[in-house]
Amino acid sequence: MSFRYDENAPFCIKNVSFEIKKGEMVSIVGTNGAGKSTIASLICGFYAQNEGQILLNGEDISNLSIKERGEKIGFVLQNQNQMISKSIIFDEVALGLTVRKIPKDEIKERVNKVLKICGIYPYRNWPVSSISFGQKKRVTIASILVMNPSVIILDEPTAGQDFAHYTEIMKFLRKLNREFGITIIMITHDMHLMLEYTDKTIVISDGQVLATGKSTDILTNEEITRAASLKKTSLYELAKKCGIENASEFADKFIHFEQENRRKS
Template structure:
């Protein structure tokens, strides 16, 4: 479980980035963390990973204040996949890249081999175990980042813009994989994203930040249902909601859009 209790943060002596943030992400949730560029969402995710520490307030993981923790202390609890996958590549083969974390934890060779092979198989990279990581496609590098996080068997994955730069097929494959991790293994997913169609389809909860303030915490369906001016928060409505709005009605999902469009056609 991840908790922020009245968290405030600013970089050095600059303007505040987070203002009295209070939220809890429970075990097994699939949460989208949303907001315009500079809203504070990546900063909040880094506080959860102990990459940063709050100026005031508390950040807790499984009920423990992590103010004195380093990222390595949380590596077997929380996996963090950066927006730029090249930032995480350190080794010369895919296998060694995924094994980096388990080796740093001084696990046995047998355990390392078992966990790395399981992570590679789960992300569809088993056949590329001997490949040079920097020559992988962008989508494969994304999956490599997830595999590296999974090799430590974390209970939570924080994913920063994981679908950026992927084509439709790679995006679908990645999101369905994350959905299976969440539903079948109970892994908590925290997805930072600007892709509202992905958020609407996969996330069960959305947390929205605007200029460092938490302005919404609820379901994506309610968020995009028409009651909120999400554009003022720097969000783009999902395709179905945007099309419905242009035709004079509201719809949060493609199914609802089609149903209302048929009804509207019959009435006309």
């Protein structure tokens, strides 16, 4: 698809085309201004593309409203405060169902179930303002999960968080992906995050798809990282310094070893 914010502006999304398979966990990476958030907004229907189609399960969803798309595709905004409008956690998570006039009993059942999955059930009657940043992120994810979407898009889900918190969020997303089969699209500029948690990556540069492929291959490909101004991972530098020829395989093994150790500890 192609898109520009107004007819006098240049296209900021230019013939972008990619495919994500059901059940995948994928990163969209690229520098500031590359067009990542715009692509997510187009997928969710906040803006309409000027050219092209968006297919979900082979069906063109371009004519569905934001509300209709929200039942299939959940979007977790970068700034979670923009997403939260209710003061009590339960009400916030229930909002999407309440506005769709779902019966009260069903709302209660679905919301409680999702609150448990997200680990925030004990706080259900607390004010949103009283919980931590990471817990708020869970609230925003819960309010999307309650709609039973098949796809969740997260814009910079770990921005501004320390290692412990971001690991917690990423593990939770991976659980949603693996246990519930939800397709997860993560927008990030954090190369380590992309490498560790997503097998596949789509690189956006200047409104175009520069590359798609295995995350380790992308990050160890000097041409791509240079062209997209991505920060090379230190694993790549280490492989170079040690004279290891296959940097991609090295990065792969390192990441798996590290994950294995973290699981044991």
